[in-house]
Amino acid sequence: QVQLVQSGAEVRKPGASVRVSCQASGYTLTEYYLHWVRQAPGQGLEWMGWINPKSGSTYYSPKFQGRVSMSRETSISTGHMELKNLRSDDTAIYYCARGIIDIRGLLAWLDPWGQGTLVTVSS
């Protein structure tokens, strides 16, 4: 079955960077976009951006532009999200999600989602 399995929880100090990985199985990574969404404790969902694993092209939400970088390693069907210059308000669960492309080639809904990776930023 289609599945996204993410790397384990991370703890970082303010100013540091973190990289979260997301391994796809049950489908070919390069045939769908990969999105990243985060959720602060007790809060809602915040979309961060996408990567096209086939071409490597990316789009980042303006909120994260300059601090986030998304990449992929197609040989191991894995996508990565790196967030730099961490602050305490970056403490959140980070999710990857497969991005569906509609028949016109336009971006569409997210399904499925990875299990989430808790990133804690604390001094």
Add this chain to the structure above:
Amino acid sequence: DIVMTQSPDALAVSLGERATINCKSSQSVLYNSNKKNYLAWYQQKPGQPPKLLFYWASTRESGVPDRFSGSGSGTDFTLTISSLQPEDVAVYYCQQYFNTPFTFGPGTKVHIK
């Protein structure tokens, strides 16, 4: 950016009763060339990732019980649970994929009265 709002913030419904969640977008998410609404609904249970319920505003994802229905067009959308079951306790989010950045509603928490 398209701003998504939801109402109510929280909803207490008796088992077997109807639950209705509203979602509004700050601009239309109806794509005129294909007449599709670029809106999805997700369900998130405690400690779990979100799960897709509907896409194109009203197309039910495979495996989603038919007591769930999605409706609406343009800027106003509704998720309805016709007969609330214990396993439906969750937070429900709408999301537009009409424009980047994608945006989510703030969520509606559904619990048992």
